[in-house]
Amino acid sequence: MDTAETTPADVPGSSGSGPRRGSGRGRSRAGGRATASMADVARLAGVSSQTVSRVSNGYAGVNEETRRQVLAAMKELGYRPNSAARALKRGEFRTIGVITFSLATTGNVRTLEAIATSAAHEGYAVTLLPVAVPTQDEVRGAFSRLEELAVDAVIVIMEVHLLDASTITLPPHVQVVVVDSDAGDHYTVVDTDQAGGTRAAVRHLLDLGHETVWHLGGPEDSFAAQRRTDAWRTALTEAGRTPPPLVRGDWSAESGYRAGLDLAARDDCTAVFAANDQMALGLLRALHERGRRVPRDVSVIGFDDIPEATSFLPPLTTVHQDFAEVGRLCVDAVLRKMRQGGPERGTTLVPTRLVVRESTAPPPGGGGRG
Amino acid sequence: MDTAETTPADVPGSSGSGPRRGSGRGRSRAGGRATASMADVARLAGVSSQTVSRVSNGYAGVNEETRRQVLAAMKELGYRPNSAARALKRGEFRTIGVITFSLATTGNVRTLEAIATSAAHEGYAVTLLPVAVPTQDEVRGAFSRLEELAVDAVIVIMEVHLLDASTITLPPHVQVVVVDSDAGDHYTVVDTDQAGGTRAAVRHLLDLGHETVWHLGGPEDSFAAQRRTDAWRTALTEAGRTPPPLVRGDWSAESGYRAGLDLAARDDCTAVFAANDQMALGLLRALHERGRRVPRDVSVIGFDDIPEATSFLPPLTTVHQDFAEVGRLCVDAVLRKMRQGGPERGTTLVPTRLVVRESTAPPPGGGGRG
DNA sequence: CGCCGCGATGTTTACGCAAACATCGACCGC
DNA sequence: GCGGTCGATGTTTGCGTAAACATCGCGGCG
Numbered sequence: 001m002d003t004a005e006t007t008p009a010d011v012p013g014s015s016g017s018g019p020r021r022g023s024g025r026g027r028s029r030a031g032g033r034a035t036a037s038m039a040d041v042a043r044l045a046g047v048s049s050q051t052v053s054r055v056s057n058g059y060a061g062v063n064e065e066t067r068r069q070v071l072a073a074m075k076e077l078g079y080r081p082n083s084a085a086r087a088l089k090r091g092e093f094r095t096i097g098v099i100t101f102s103l104a105t106t107g108n109v110r111t112l113e114a115i116a117t118s119a120a121h122e123g124y125a126v127t128l129l130p131v132a133v134p135t136q137d138e139v140r141g142a143f144s145r146l147e148e149l150a151v152d153a154v155i156v157i158m159e160v161h162l163l164d165a166s167t168i169t170l171p172p173h174v175q176v177v178v179v180d181s182d183a184g185d186h187y188t189v190v191d192t193d194q195a196g197g198t199r200a201a202v203r204h205l206l207d208l209g210h211e212t213v214w215h216l217g218g219p220e221d222s223f224a225a226q227r228r229t230d231a232w233r234t235a236l237t238e239a240g241r242t243p244p245p246l247v248r249g250d251w252s253a254e255s256g257y258r259a260g261l262d263l264a265a266r267d268d269c270t271a272v273f274a275a276n277d278q279m280a281l282g283l284l285r286a287l288h289e290r291g292r293r294v295p296r297d298v299s300v301i302g303f304d305d306i307p308e309a310t311s312f313l314p315p316l317t318t319v320h321q322d323f324a325e326v327g328r329l330c331v332d333a334v335l336r337k338m339r340q341g342g343p344e345r346g347t348t349l350v351p352t353r354l355v356v357r358e359s360t361a362p363p364p365g366g367g368g369r370g
Numbered sequence: 371m372d373t374a375e376t377t378p379a380d381v382p383g384s385s386g387s388g389p390r391r392g393s394g395r396g397r398s399r400a401g402g403r404a405t406a407s408m409a410d411v412a413r414l415a416g417v418s419s420q421t422v423s424r425v426s427n428g429y430a431g432v433n434e435e436t437r438r439q440v441l442a443a444m445k446e447l448g449y450r451p452n453s454a455a456r457a458l459k460r461g462e463f464r465t466i467g468v469i470t471f472s473l474a475t476t477g478n479v480r481t482l483e484a485i486a487t488s489a490a491h492e493g494y495a496v497t498l499l500p501v502a503v504p505t506q507d508e509v510r511g512a513f514s515r516l517e518e519l520a521v522d523a524v525i526v527i528m529e530v531h532l533l534d535a536s537t538i539t540l541p542p543h544v545q546v547v548v549v550d551s552d553a554g555d556h557y558t559v560v561d562t563d564q565a566g567g568t569r570a571a572v573r574h575l576l577d578l579g580h581e582t583v584w585h586l587g588g589p590e591d592s593f594a595a596q597r598r599t600d601a602w603r604t605a606l607t608e609a610g611r612t613p614p615p616l617v618r619g620d621w622s623a624e625s626g627y628r629a630g631l632d633l634a635a636r637d638d639c640t641a642v643f644a645a646n647d648q649m650a651l652g653l654l655r656a657l658h659e660r661g662r663r664v665p666r667d668v669s670v671i672g673f674d675d676i677p678e679a680t681s682f683l684p685p686l687t688t689v690h691q692d693f694a695e696v697g698r699l700c701v702d703a704v705l706r707k708m709r710q711g712g713p714e715r716g717t718t719l720v721p722t723r724l725v726v727r728e729s730t731a732p733p734p735g736g737g738g739r740g
Numbered sequence: 741c742g743c744c745g746c747g748a749t750g751t752t753t754a755c756g757c758a759a760a761c762a763t764c765g766a767c768c769g770c
Numbered sequence: 771g772c773g774g775t776c777g778a779t780g781t782t783t784g785c786g787t788a789a790a791c792a793t794c795g796c797g798g799c800g
């Protein structure tokens with residue numbers, strides 16, 4: 001409407017003057033006019049398309065006056081660079097693929113969010129690739145889909161025995177960074193310092209005077225869970241205590257509840273370290289139902305520090321993980337690898353810290369050594 | 371006529387054996403060989419690149435023997451179609467962009483997950499576009515970034531007064547579907563039946579004998595929250611009850627806790643409908659701290675049915691939303707719009723249902739009408 | 741005074757793929 | 771047996787962009 005004066009003929013895209021594409025060529029998708037191309041802009045601005053390209057990419061060596069005209073033409077036509085053509089020409093997509101098995105856990109989601117934000121900041125888009133079932137086949141399938149997909153690099157957020165290098169072929173130029181895995185030897189890995197967090201949690205309980213610490217571990221096939229379990233055992237052993245039998249859940253609150261029912265029945269259980277906050281929640285419920293008060297009778301520590309942890313009954317002492325930092329580092333690492341081309345193996349650890357709230361206290365008997 | 375004999379000149383695209391790309395032309399990124407193109411495959415298989423294309427796209431009309439040879443050549447060279455070239459040629463990217471403000475709420479995440487899964491199923495990729503701050507500017511920015519991005523359609527998961535049609539320009543061919551918004555008049559909207567769920571919740575409490583139902587609402591700028599609040603008020607009014615003053619939170623458990631502290635102080639408050647489960651969790655804690663037992667003294671209902679709701683103290687009665695279905699329908703709708711080109715306004719509602727657990731009971735006095 | 745260099749711009753070309761069209765041989769029916 | 775047809779394959783072309791190279795005009799300098 002504001003372009004009322006514009007004579008129909010001098011808006012090129014549509015029939016300009018020559019029989020360019022007027023015939024309905026191009027993709028006149030869905031009844032709408034196709035988008036303007038550089039050539040359209042060039043014609044309107046009275047320059048060559050190469051000059052439009054130069055302006056579009058912010059090159060030096062374009063006369064200020066010319067630049068202004070081109071920009072005006074772009075605006076008038078609503079020109080947007082065609083990213084497919086760009087990608088084809090440049091040989092890169094400016095896109096990072098993220099493969100993830102589940103978005104059910106806080107950690108994965110927060111990491112993903114941070115990745116997306118960091119990537120956007122760097123001018124990269126993020127393509128999400130969900131893997132329905134975490135089987136090797138599925139993962140392999142995801143990777144091969146990803147190859148055809150328009151991505152320059154991949155970040156894998158996943159427990160990964162599934163990531164078997166021998167079965168997965170990636171185009172040589174696609175760099176990979178893995179979160180939360182044991183794949184340290186073959187890949188670049190970014191993770192939180194789970195061992196450190198676990199140690200801090202166990203120490204905290206021991207310092208409060210507990211004889212030992214029980215552990216409600218995560219599923220067997222999770223390396224994160226395994227690492228927490230290992231660290232728990234080590235911390236206990238180092239302190240000269242005997243690790244009680246391991247109790248396992250599957251990350252869900254429900255499984256924590258079931259395990260908690262057992263734990264509640266044992267009088268010698270005065271302190272439990274749960275491998276995540278959800279299970280701690282279920283545990284809390286079980287203990288409550290069985291009349292074991294927290295923290296008076298039993299102390300509980302979680303892992304993750306989900307926002308709701310402050311509202312548990314009682315507010316949960318837990319190990320905080322900085323997922324935002326993990327996401328950021330992933331993007332950094334993968335971009336660095338892309339630019340340098342180097343393999344750059346090894347693991348980057350993001351510190352964790354213990355957040356003490358109200359679910360831990362000295363043991364009932366004569367705790368606190370006094 | 372096959373590879374070896376091919377005179378350099380007769381395979382134009384890449385000059386047969388000349389200084390093709392070996393010299394580091396093309397994108398010899400990261401030290402690796404560039405990927406094989408159709409022409410490479412064609413040469414190896416001794417066919418034209420068009421035939422390779424036909425095989426690659428599963429066209430009929432290719433001799434079985436030829437097809438086998440082409441497939442073998444593809445395999446040998448590790449050929450992967452270049453999606454940029456494909457997109458350029460076809461004029462579509464096979465990608466759906468998802469704009470979302472936050473991945474902090476269960477609903478958004480679950481919806482996103484379902485979208486990604488459905489999209490993958492349809493052969494579409496999902497590009498994630500996070501919007502840091504939910505201001506109109508930010509949203510507009512996201513949209514314009516999205517335009518340059520390689521997407522054919524957009525799904526917006528967002529509370530959206532921010533989605534002001536007048537300020538947002540989209541390429542005409544990019545279809546939009548909105549989740550969780552009031553934008554019904556201007557956009558295609560998919561949402562859960564929040565009013566229905568709310569009504570069910572209020573009815574349930576009334577049926578148990580409560581005189582009225584208090585409401586812990588979500589933030590003012592959320593339409594989802596607003597709709598739940600409206601429906602609560604309506605349900606109460608229809609039943610001839612007087613809606614008590616509205617109490618507001620911000621979706622977080624912490625805010626539920628704060629509000630709960632107030633609510634706990636009122637003896638006339640025997641039933642609360644919280645606008646989401648997180649706030650209900652905080653509410654539960656506040657009530658517990660103040661010695662008001664749930665459900666004996668006060669009944670509580672949430673909204674969402676997050677997995678942890680079963681492990682609250684007590685297990686939470688709540689309104690279940692089928693986010694997976696929402697995601698699926700979004701993809702369906704947006705794909706349908708793309709193919710038909712139609713505007714197709716209107717709202718699709720996914721049913722919700724009340725899940726009764728242990729946080730609701732007749733009121734303390736002489737509830738249950740007897 | 742003609743040539744060089746340089747800044748500004750235009751022209752050509754190729755990225756990889758797939759429609760559109762061309763070709764080519766075999767087989768059919770009359 | 772010859773035009774027609776059909777299945778299988780090849781050739782040309784162009785999508786929108788940007789690198790590489792070409793051109794053009796101008797001012798300075800030997």
